[in-house]
Amino acid sequence: GDSVTQMEGPVTLSEEAFLTINCTYTATGYPSLFWYVQYPGEGLQLLLKATKADDKGSNKGFEATYRKETTSFHLEKGSVQVSDSAVYFCAGVYNFNKFYFGSGTKLNVKP
Amino acid sequence: DTAVSQTPKYLVTQMGNDKSIKCEQNLGHDTMYWYKQDSKKFLKIMFSYNNKELIINETVPNRFSPKSPDKAHLNLHINSLELGDSAVYFCASSQVETTTYEQYFGPGTRLTVT
Numbered sequence: 001g002d003s004v005t006q007m008e009g010p011v012t013l014s015e016e017a018f019l020t021i022n023c024t025y026t027a028t029g030y031p032s033l034f035w036y037v038q039y040p041g042e043g044l045q046l047l048l049k050a051t052k053a054d055d056k057g058s059n060k061g062f063e064a065t066y067r068k069e070t071t072s073f074h075l076e077k078g079s080v081q082v083s084d085s086a087v088y089f090c091a092g093v094y095n096f097n098k099f100y101f102g103s104g105t106k107l108n109v110k111p
Numbered sequence: 112d113t114a115v116s117q118t119p120k121y122l123v124t125q126m127g128n129d130k131s132i133k134c135e136q137n138l139g140h141d142t143m144y145w146y147k148q149d150s151k152k153f154l155k156i157m158f159s160y161n162n163k164e165l166i167i168n169e170t171v172p173n174r175f176s177p178k179s180p181d182k183a184h185l186n187l188h189i190n191s192l193e194l195g196d197s198a199v200y201f202c203a204s205s206q207v208e209t210t211t212y213e214q215y216f217g218p219g220t221r222l223t224v225t
Contacts, residue, residue, distance in 0.1 A: 032211045038152070042218055042219070043115075043201055043217050043218045043219050044154075044201070046213055046215070049211060051211055093211070096159070096161060096207045097161070097166045099156075099212065103152075104153065104154065
């Protein structure tokens, strides 16, 4: 069945390091793809999105490109900050009642 | 203005009790959801309502009953609470007519059953 798989955490990086969090989807079609971020004690917030192949979503220095050939939507940031420490969720959405969230990846950034 | 709000933020109760969590959204969305997040941060969809009609009803105990009095509200009532119900519960909303179906989440309700 359809699903979204993301790399397990936790991921621990030093400040200013490069970040990649992998996300792949298995799908019979082409879902919209999202990255959500959850800061400690808060709800999920939309970080970025892409609705079709080759689209690039970007926000707050984070980027992800919708790659149909590899069914991937990896999250990247060139230089992480301590304030980026959070749990990141990848999601694939077909419509309002067919969607899949990954298991979440916890990112710890040390000063 | 808070887009999706939940009350209470924290709920501590004893096994066997009945409790409710309320959710309201002021985004004008027509679809609302309830999720359960466990201690490992895994997010599980429980229910979804579209225009007050139940759309998604995942395999959850029938002790959990959602109720949508109108499009802006989706409440969750839990009967006979058990230790395993301890989790963070999130409400979310989205708008069907959009092409991206992005969901907006509330701040969560941390339920602790003792």
